[in-house]
Amino acid sequence: VEPGRTPPGGNEDLSSTQLAALALFSAQRVGINAKRAVGEDILAFTLAQQSEDGPRVAYRDPVDSKTARVARARGFAYIRASGDPDESRPRGGMTACGLANLEMARYVLSDGGGKRDGWDRRPDAARVQEAIFDGLAWLDRNWSPFEDPQAMNKNVYHVYWLYALERAMDLLDLRLVGRHPWYSEMGQQL
Secondary structure: OOOOOOOOOOOOOHHHHHHHHHHHHHHHHOOOOOOHHHHHHHHHHHHHOEOOOOOEEEEEOOOOOOOEEEEEOOOEOOOOOOOOHHHHOOOHHHHHHHHHHHHHHHHHHOOOOOOHHHHHOOOOHHHHHHHHHHHHHHHHHOOOOOOOOOOOOOOOOHHHHHHHHHHHHHHHOOOEEOOEEHHHHHHHHO
16 A cells, blocks of 8 residues: 555454454453553454355354254455455455454453453444354355355465464354364364
């Protein structure tokens, strides 16, 4: 980007936002509280990178595996407002990144997970949870154990895909993406 020119979608992108979210999350875990506005900004920007709609899919709740749910398979983009097709459409690494960002922002904004009931009373709590379920449904629908799902250049982003999915699943404490034991399947491909 030329000096003095704002890149498409602003100066933010989803993976750089993840670096800020990781710093905020780590600080919160050791007792350093940042301004809530930072967590709110991460949450808002991340939600804005998710597709507005997607195909409806049936799946089992990823936590209890018994509850049947319907989600809209909606992935996350690097910069949704970008005119670049590779940046503005959902792909696996960015969807995993978006899920991690949402979970880290939720943790920070619920005071380290300690005030979850306060989080649940937020007007956007259900929207954030729906975004997480929808992102997980997108990952299941587009599953690949090695290549970054839906990336235009399959040889570029697979390492970030592996990292981003591990980070998201660790934060969400999930062993499966749909029916896929992600760690085992990815490890075998690696």
